[in-house]
Amino acid sequence: MQIDNIDFGDKPIFLAPLEDVTDPSFRHICKHFGADMVYTEFVPSEALIRNIKKSFDKMRIDECERPIGIQLYGHNIDAMVESAKISAAFKPDLIDINYGCPVKKIATRGAGAGMLQDIPKMIKMTEEIVKATNLPVTAKTRLGWDDKTKFIVDIAERLQDVGIKALTIHGRTRQQLYTGSADWTLIGEVKNNPRMKIPVIGNGDVDSDVKAKEMFDRYGVDAIMIGRATVGRPWIFKEIKHYLQTGTHLAPMTIEQKVDLALLHFKQSLEWKGIPVGIFEMRRHLSTYFKALPNFKETRLKLVTSMEPSEIIETIESIKIKYAE
Secondary structure, X not given: OEEXXXXXXXXXXXXXXXXXXXXXXXXXHHHHOOOOEEEOOOEEHHXXXXXXXXXHHOOOOOHHHOOEEEEEEOOOHHHHHHHHHHHHOOOOOEEEEEEXXXXXXXXXXXXXXXXXXXXXXXXXXXXXXXXXXXXXXXXXXXXXXXXXXXXXXXXXXXXXXXOOOOEEEEOOOOOOOOOOOOOOHHHHHHHOXXXXXXXXXXXXXXXXXXXXXXXXXXXXXXXXXXXXXXXXXXXXXXXXXXXXXHOOOOOOOOHHHHHHHHHHHHHHHHHHHOOXXXXXXXXXXXXXXOOOOOOOHHHHHHHHHOOOHXXXXXXXXXXXXXXXX
């Protein structure tokens, strides 16, 4: 599978862009476990053109992360075009347009999945961004705004016609947010549409090696993107690749391996985002790294309430002793 001149090989697995999750500390770890493509956190175009430091920080890229995409969102075409030009200076491998975020404060302003209420504007914005950069431009969207507007087959054709190099589709409408089950049927229709020549990447509810193989086999997508299932479980990429290649399940991570990984992740998060942000954003990971352990409530409480790095590190290290296998 290729996006423009980037060759990913057969059945690649991508890390979805997630706000407050896919910072460099997490991207590095996911790359280590085999993620074929990673993306920055969402970069708001309006903040970028106003020179807000936080937005520029999100676009810092290490060579070891490649291939990597910068994902932009916004409702103003001119601001998005200017943001694409600014982003190019950070030398990502591609620029991805966020037409899928369902969060109220974004979608109700007409950005993210809100663009699904104005398809002509979506197409025009995409066309102008493609014209403004020499980088490959891709897009990520949903099936539609609600059950009555699932026009993704037509939208996909129109986005392709104005020059995107790949399309990621999350199998829910904006109205669904993250409730119910992702419907991959329409993703499959887009992929199997004879008019579609660009890669189609499926997204939504892939949380295991078996599920990933099922989606590839049933719907024929070119790649799979995984988001929420990676939180606190970045080794899912390795599990899926092993299963796709061998048909057998990879041996589970040991407690010792999880502890060592959690410590590395926590320390890198602090290096990247400092205190308190690095602590706050690690809590969802730390509570998930060890969620299957018995009698873990007291330890988990310490991990998600402490504001002292040394105490958190000590608590993580204690897990190895208490639950040694």
